[in-house]
Amino acid sequence: MKYFSTRGYAARPEFCDILLDGLAPDGGLYLPETVPTICRDELDAWRHLPYAGLAFEILSKFITDIPADDLRDICARTYTADIYCHARAGDDPAQIAPLRWLEPGKLGLLALSNGPTLAFKDMAMQLLGNLFEYVLEKRGETINILGATSGDTGSAAEYAMRGKSRVKVFMLSPHGKMSAFQRAQMYSLADENIFNIAVTGMFDDAQDIVKAVSNDAAFKARHRIGVVNSINWARIAAQVVYYFHGYFAAASSNAQQVAFCVPTGNFGNIFAGHVARSMGLPIARLVLATNENDVLDEFFRTGVYRPRKASETHVTSSPSMDISKASNFERFVFDLVGRDPATVTRLWKEVDAGGAFDLSGMPFFVHLPGFGLVSGKSMHVDRLATIQEVHARYGVTIDPHTADAMKIAWQHAASLPADVPLLVLETAQAAKFADTLREALGCDPEIPADLQGLEALPQRVELMPPDVEAVKAFIAAKT
Numbered sequence: 001m002k003y004f005s006t007r008g009y010a011a012r013p014e015f016c017d018i019l020l021d022g023l024a025p026d027g028g029l030y031l032p033e034t035v036p037t038i039c040r041d042e043l044d045a046w047r048h049l050p051y052a053g054l055a056f057e058i059l060s061k062f063i064t065d066i067p068a069d070d071l072r073d074i075c076a077r078t079y080t081a082d083i084y085c086h087a088r089a090g091d092d093p094a095q096i097a098p099l100r101w102l103e104p105g106k107l108g109l110l111a112l113s114n115g116p117t118l119a120f121k122d123m124a125m126q127l128l129g130n131l132f133e134y135v136l137e138k139r140g141e142t143i144n145i146l147g148a149t150s151g152d153t154g155s156a157a158e159y160a161m162r163g164k165s166r167v168k169v170f171m172l173s174p175h176g177k178m179s180a181f182q183r184a185q186m187y188s189l190a191d192e193n194i195f196n197i198a199v200t201g202m203f204d205d206a207q208d209i210v211k212a213v214s215n216d217a218a219f220k221a222r223h224r225i226g227v228v229n230s231i232n233w234a235r236i237a238a239q240v241v242y243y244f245h246g247y248f249a250a251a252s253s254n255a256q257q258v259a260f261c262v263p264t265g266n267f268g269n270i271f272a273g274h275v276a277r278s279m280g281l282p283i284a285r286l287v288l289a290t291n292e293n294d295v296l297d298e299f300f301r302t303g304v305y306r307p308r309k310a311s312e313t314h315v316t317s318s319p320s321m322d323i324s325k326a327s328n329f330e331r332f333v334f335d336l337v338g339r340d341p342a343t344v345t346r347l348w349k350e351v352d353a354g355g356a357f358d359l360s361g362m363p364f365f366v367h368l369p370g371f372g373l374v375s376g377k378s379m380h381v382d383r384l385a386t387i388q389e390v391h392a393r394y395g396v397t398i399d400p401h402t403a404d405a406m407k408i409a410w411q412h413a414a415s416l417p418a419d420v421p422l423l424v425l426e427t428a429q430a431a432k433f434a435d436t437l438r439e440a441l442g443c444d445p446e447i448p449a450d451l452q453g454l455e456a457l458p459q460r461v462e463l464m465p466p467d468v469e470a471v472k473a474f475i476a477a478k479t
């Protein structure tokens with residue numbers, strides 16, 4: 001499988017090249033040249049595979065430059081019940097991403113947050129850690145990973161890369177914007193290859209720094225900079241797997257359709273759902289939920305994409321979605337405009353200059369229902385009410401991000417055919433967001449036994465202004 005970019009870069013690299021690369025040289029995002037399609041026989045053959053086996057089958061469609069036996073081994077080492085060990089009582093940890101019905105056959109939670117950092121980012125990042133190690137070893141290279149996190153990517157990347165000898169991690173986070181537990185997860189890591197940088201700004205400032213450094217080709221080459229943000233294609237590919245897994249768990253036969261509701265920030269998770277559907281998975285609808293930062297909800301209602309400035313971004317109680325510039329959205333728009341790099345380049349010229357674009361008058365926007373994506377927006381009060389209601393109705397404690405999705409899922413459930421189950425993607429565990437859970441339920445969320453006491457450990461973090469040169473100097477000094 002060869003890759004090209006949403007803006008037309010066409011040197012046709014393969015997976016292992018773009019794995020270490022992040023952004024394409026033209027500033028676009030990598031995509032496979034063709035979307036592999038799945039035939040009915042394959043779906044039937046995959047239905048009963050364990051998670052690691054399913055991951056191998058799907059990933060081998062996108063990764064053709066790693067020998068099959070090696071890829072199979074990487075998947076088998078990544079998706080184990082030992083790593084995804086935080087399954088809740090009653091859920092089967094061997095499932096890796098267990099489906100928990102709230103209303104049997106109608107509404108379910110797909111638990112994606114059983115990994116080391118209690119958020120769905122682990123589902124892809126654990127794989128990336130092992131892929132990086134494998135490819136770097138083969139090539140005799142090292143890499144310095146630069147990332148920006150709104151809360152969960154950072155810890156997932158650090159837990160995936162800690163102790164790996166050929167990898168250093170430089171992770172930017174917005175100072176004071178993450179929950180105490182999220183901070184403790186990252187800043188308490190003592191591994192020598194992990195560097196935490198708290199930027200006095202918003203997540204989007206941190207993400208802009210990563211983009212600026214990535215766009216400096218000379219610096220990037222000299223310091224062997226790699227990127228693990230959700231623009232990294234390998235993460236999307238890994239996330240495609242759990243849509244298939246969730247589908248098989250929810251649909252009693254491959255003739256049935258399933259809908260998914262996804263709490264969204266950078267459009268990575270839900271874009272993986274779009275890819276799964278493009279491959280032929282019978283997904284009836286993708287439902288997108290935003291929090292107060294509703295740039296994407298605005299687009300799906302109006303056709304206008306107007307990223308906000310950092311100063312217009314709200315700090316909310318679902319912090320991992322406090323994003324006003326959804327990087328992966330460029331990949332979706334690429335499909336929407338008929339996979340035309342010239343149009344994408346033109347649209348993002350507007351966006352990158354601080355502007356907006358409006359697709360409402362264009363024929364493909366009129367046909368958007370064919371893309372089967374609807375949206376909604378959930379606010380702090382909704383989040384609290386939803387956490388309370390899910391707890392009261394089903395005896396289940398959900399985190400604030402999952403609550404945003406649940407609220408929008410309820411809104412859209414009635415418009416689905418009766419035989420289409422709706423799965424809400426559970427993107428984090430409540431333990432990560434004690435303040436909000438206390439506000440909603442009046443008590444602390446349960447913390448898994450192996451993570452109790454985390455917040456009391458000593459922390460290590462570098463405080464910095466949102467300044468590209470300062471970050472570059474820091475990286476240069478440490479590499």
Ligand SMILES: *Cc1c(COP(=O)(O)O)cnc(C)c1O
Pocket residue numbers: 119120121151152153230263264265266267268269270320321401402427428
């Ligand atoms: C990252 C994250 C999201 C948003 O996912 P995207 O792929 O950026 O859309 C939602 N919920 C949680 C808990 C997250 O960590």
